[in-house]
Amino acid sequence: MLLRFFNLRAEVNEFLKTHNKPKLLASMQVEGFHQCLAYLVDIFGSINEVNTKMQGKERNVLNVTDIINAFKDKLKLWVERMATGNVKVSFPVLHSLVDKKAPSPSLLTNIKYHLNSLIAEFERYFLKLDPRIEQLMSLTRDPSRRNVHKISEQLQEFLKLTNNSALKDDFKELPIEHFWVQAQKLYPNINLAAFKMLIPFASTYLCESAFSAMLTKKSKSRSRLEVEADLRRALSTTTPNIQILVSSKQTQKSH
Structure with a gap:
């Protein structure tokens, strides 16, 4: 909006002159x-x-x-x-x-x-983070970048993961969330610590998306619609397996 106003400043001046707005015009000419x-x-x-x-x-x-x-x-x-x-x-x-x-x-x-x-x-x-939280964030972001002498006792298990060659290769190829899901079975304790950094909402984006989706689906003519399942489908990034979903439903309930 500001950029549009800036680009049209000459036209705005002319508009104010035409409509006899001397105070506003004087403000723009300061x-x-x-x-x-x-x-x-x-x-x-x-x-x-x-x-x-x-x-x-x-x-x-x-x-x-x-x-x-x-x-x-x-x-x-x-x-x-x-x-x-x-x-x-x-x-x-x-x-x-x-x-x-x-x-x-x-x-x-x-x-x-x-x-x-x-x-x-x-x-x-945005307050300065506790050093322990900063350390956990750093290890979650990249477990291979660590200073052995500065890792707290509670996070020592990260050292096991950093020496797992297969997982190190996976870390280079997979998105960070997918990597930690894959590491869950082998390192459940450090995986739980990493999830504490990855699961919390970082912004209100998902809430706003859900509200917008709900407004689209739940109109005045559909005011009694139960939207939970529809919202889950609209907001989920998981592709549904339609064949399995269809096969689990009985087509004719009377039979």
């Missing part, structure tokens, strides 16, 4: 307004990109944590770049507006303040 708007387009675009990456059925605490940490590091890098007025890579829309001249010092100060506020808010909302 010095530095368009540069601030361009910055907002860039920063909201970056936040939306992070939000999109965190959605999806294959997301878990591990990859979502990586996405958040990467964005926090990116914010810190952008703050450093503000000291030299470098907005070319970080904020392309703003750069296109100020292409041949550097942004005003006041704008750079405001951007730096806003970025620091964002960093503080991310640090407040």
Whole structure:
């Protein structure tokens, strides 16, 4: 929406003139307004990109944590770049507006303040993890990357898995969730520890998907419909075996 507004700013000015909106028109003509708007387009675009990456059925605490940490590091890098007025890579829309001249010092100060506020808010909302949780996340993400001297006694069994050549090959080929399901029979204890990292919902995506699916199926004309089974089918990633399902049902109940 902001990008659309930015691209149509000349048309918006003309619209405000035509409809006699002097206060709004004056606000848009304040010095530095368009540069601030361009910055907002860039920063909201970056936040939306992070939000999109965190959605999806294959997301878990591990990859979502990586996405958040990467964005926090990116914010810190952008703050450093503000000291030299470098907005070319970080904020392309703003750069296109100020292409041949550097942004005003006041704008750079405001951007730096806003970025620091964002960093503080991310640090407040996403608290620093307990070292034991960080260690478990690291071992779950890749059991082969471990420091023997730093692994706690409760997680020593991970060392057995890291010396299993067959499972190490499977780890390279399989998605991380599939790998830990496959390792369940051989290493049930560490498998349970890994599942504690993989099973929890990483975002509200699945809840929102379920609500949308329910609204689609349960309309006013079907208000008494029991949607549990339909929702399970709509949200599941497992392909049903139709032949087995059909063969288990009796076609004519009266016989």
